[in-house]
Amino acid sequence: MQGNLNEIDLRSILQLIELGQRTGQLLVKTHNFRNSNQTREEVNRHHHSFCYQPQQYWFVFFLNGQILYCQEGDGTSLRINDYLRHYRVETPLNEIQLASIDPLNIKEYSYLWVLLEQNMINPKVARNIMHSLVYETLFDLLGLHTGSFIFHQSPALTPQLTTWEIAPLVSKIAKQLQHWQQLYPHIQSADQVPILSEMVQLNSSLPAETVNKLKHWADGKTSLRQLARYLNRDILTIAKVIYPYVQQGWLKLVYPSTNIFSINTEELVVEVDYKPRILCIDEVTTIGETIEAILQQQGYEVLTLTNPLESLSFVFQLKPQMIFCNITMPELNGYEICAMLRQSTAFRLVPIIMLSSQDSFIDRVRASMVGATDYLTKPLQNTELLTLVEKYINKQPYIGIHKR
Known part of the structure; x- marks a missing residue:
C-alpha cells in the first residue's frame, strides 16, 4: 500500500x-x-x-x-x-x-x-x-x-x-x-522557541513567581516541543498556557534557525520584520498583479497561482494568512477550491475571499455555503481591498534579533 x-x-x-x-x-x-x-x-x-x-x-x-x-x-x-x-x-x-x-x-x-x-x-x-x-x-x-x-x-x-x-x-x-x-497565527509550530519580550509589562502585570517561571523556560533555547517533553505534557496544553502571554506581546516565538543561542539577552535588539502572506488563485495574471501592486506597498507579501489544479498542492506549503480565489476558472472553480480547503483543519480559519466580475446575490449565497469568508467584486478598488485585508489579517510581527 x-x-x-x-x-x-x-x-x-x-x-x-x-x-x-x-x-x-x-x-x-x-x-x-x-x-x-x-x-x-x-x-x-x-x-x-x-x-x-x-x-x-x-x-x-x-x-x-x-x-x-x-x-x-x-x-x-x-x-x-x-x-x-x-x-x-x-x-x-x-x-x-x-x-x-x-x-x-x-x-x-x-x-x-x-x-x-x-x-x-x-x-x-x-x-x-x-x-x-x-x-x-x-x-x-x-x-x-x-x-x-x-x-x-x-x-x-x-x-x-x-x-x-x-x-x-x-x-x-x-x-x-x-x-x-485556533492558536494560529500567534503559535504556528511546536518547534518555535519562546523568548521574553516586554519585561517591564511582565513585572508590572504578573506575580513574581509567574515571571520567574517564564524566565526559566523562555530561555531562547527551548522549543515548545521540548517544554512539553520536560514537563511531560502534550504540546497543546503547553501552547494554551503560553498563548495569553504571546497574545499580549510579553512572549515572542521564533524559529530555532534564528541565531540567538550564544547571545547575551541583555544585548539583543528586537526588530519587527514580518510580511503577512496573501495568496491569489486566478488564471488571469493581471488580477494577481493588481492585488500585489496595492498590497505590497502596505507591507504584505502577495503570491499568485494561475493554475487552479496545481494550486491545491502548493497552498498547504505556502501557508498563507489570507486567500483570494476567483469564482470562474476552468477545470476547478473557486467554489470547489474553497470547499476543498475548508475540509482541512489547516484552512478552516484562514480568511478566503471570493472574487467575481459581477455582484450576484446567488454567487454570494453559494460562496457563503462553501465557507467563503467574504466576497469582492472586480475590478478591485484600492480602498475597498485594503479595508477588507485589514479587517481579517492580524499583522502579528515575527522577530529579528541581533546584537547592539
Whole structure:
C-alpha cells in the first residue's frame, strides 16, 4: 500500500491498517522541492522557504493493527533524553552501553530497551515515554496534508512492551489539532522557541513567581516541543498556557534557525520584520498583479497561482494568512477550491475571499455555503481591498534579533 497524502489522508491510512489488523511499518515522507526549478518559477522567486524546505520522514510500527512505536527520522537519543529529564534520569548511559546498541536496529526503540535492561528506568516509565513519543509523532503526522507514504508488511519490532489501539488515539489527537489551529497565527509550530519580550509589562502585570517561571523556560533555547517533553505534557496544553502571554506581546516565538543561542539577552535588539502572506488563485495574471501592486506597498507579501489544479498542492506549503480565489476558472472553480480547503483543519480559519466580475446575490449565497469568508467584486478598488485585508489579517510581527 502506497500513495500520496493529497489522495488519501493519514487518518484513513491508519484506519485501513487497523481494520486489516496489519503488522509492519508505515513510512511517511514530506515532499522535497529543493531541486525543483519549475516550482521556483511557478510559485514566486522570492519564496525561498518553499523551495528549500528539507524533507522529513517518520516511521510508524504496527502489530496486528495496533501501534507499537513511532520514530521521527533515523532516530536518536535526543527525544528520549528530553523525557528522561522529567524522570530525573540525568546520565542514562555511558559510551560502552551506547555502543552496545545494534546499529541495524531501530535506534530509538533499542535505546529505550537498553535503559530498561540497565534498570535506568522501570517498565511503567518506559511505557509512559513510548506513549508520549507515539502521541507527539501522530500529532505531527495527522497535521500533514502533502507528502507520500508506503506501508510494508514485515515482522513486528521485538521485544515488545505494549501496544496502542489506533482509533482512540487518532480521535483524541484530531480534536487537539482543531484546537491547535485556533492558536494560529500567534503559535504556528511546536518547534518555535519562546523568548521574553516586554519585561517591564511582565513585572508590572504578573506575580513574581509567574515571571520567574517564564524566565526559566523562555530561555531562547527551548522549543515548545521540548517544554512539553520536560514537563511531560502534550504540546497543546503547553501552547494554551503560553498563548495569553504571546497574545499580549510579553512572549515572542521564533524559529530555532534564528541565531540567538550564544547571545547575551541583555544585548539583543528586537526588530519587527514580518510580511503577512496573501495568496491569489486566478488564471488571469493581471488580477494577481493588481492585488500585489496595492498590497505590497502596505507591507504584505502577495503570491499568485494561475493554475487552479496545481494550486491545491502548493497552498498547504505556502501557508498563507489570507486567500483570494476567483469564482470562474476552468477545470476547478473557486467554489470547489474553497470547499476543498475548508475540509482541512489547516484552512478552516484562514480568511478566503471570493472574487467575481459581477455582484450576484446567488454567487454570494453559494460562496457563503462553501465557507467563503467574504466576497469582492472586480475590478478591485484600492480602498475597498485594503479595508477588507485589514479587517481579517492580524499583522502579528515575527522577530529579528541581533546584537547592539
